Amino acid sequence: AQTVTQSQPEMSVQEAETVTLSCTYDTSESDYYLFWYKQPPSRQMILVIRQEAYKQQNATENRFSVNFQKAAKSFSLKISDSQLGDAAMYFCAYRRSYGQNFVFGPGTRLSVLP
Amino acid sequence: DTEVTQTPKHLVMGMTNKKSLKCEQHMGHRAMYWYKQKAKKPPELMFVYSYEKLSINESVPSRFSPECPNSSLLNLHLHALQPEDSALYLCASSHEAGLGSGELFFGEGSRLTVL
Secondary structure, three states: OOEEEOOOOEEEEEOOOOEEEOOEEEOOOOOEEEEEEEEOOOOOOEEEEEEEOOOOOOOEEOOEEEEEEOOOOEEEEEEOOOOHHHOEEEEEEEEEOOOOOOEEOOOEEEEEEO | OOOEEEEOOEEEEOOOOEEEEEEEEOOOOOEEEEEEEOOOOOOEEEEEEEOOEEEEEOOOOOOEEEEEEEOOEEEEEEEOOOHHHOEEEEEEEEOOOOOOOOOOEEOOOEEEEEO
16 A cells, blocks of 8 residues: 655744755555645645656746655655745645545644744 | 535534535536545545546445535535544545546535534
8 A cells, every 4th residue: 555654743944945845655656646735724725736757857836846756755845935825734645647546644734934 | 717615614513413515616527525634634535436426435434425416516414423523524626536647626624523
């Protein structure tokens, strides 16, 4: 079975600084998708960024980028120029190709300090 | 329109009550999901509907009964719940279950309290 691990239950970052959230996963599949989801307090969960395993190039979305290391099964999220609105719980998630189930990591709570 | 709408936002019910949670999306998605989320925990999959047919039931107790009347609507019928069923219930949809990147679009959730 696939598992997703986020080793940092809580992180904090100063406003305008950069922070990296870690995620590792375990799978025997070669084709899959990885996601970072953000869940602000009492607000809906939204997709931050996704990565297709067959793509070597790391995904980037504005201030958010990932470091995808397929061999190491690592998928970290870098947030640049952190803003107060980035404060949230961040979940790393995995889905194998043609799979219907998303496997979520335990989450990392990010605080942004003014 | 990229919204998944869930009602009610909050629900308090007794263990003998019957209630329903509703979810609606108008993005033309053909897969819809129910997740249960406890505080400070990740979402746990309960059910997946693909093309209005139940495709995954994660061994959920029968006191939770899902229904997909059409491709835009998803209900979760609740009956004889236990206090430990108190949680945030999230509805999500995706373009097609298991195809493409298949990212999930979530609703804001229905916070359920069972007394």
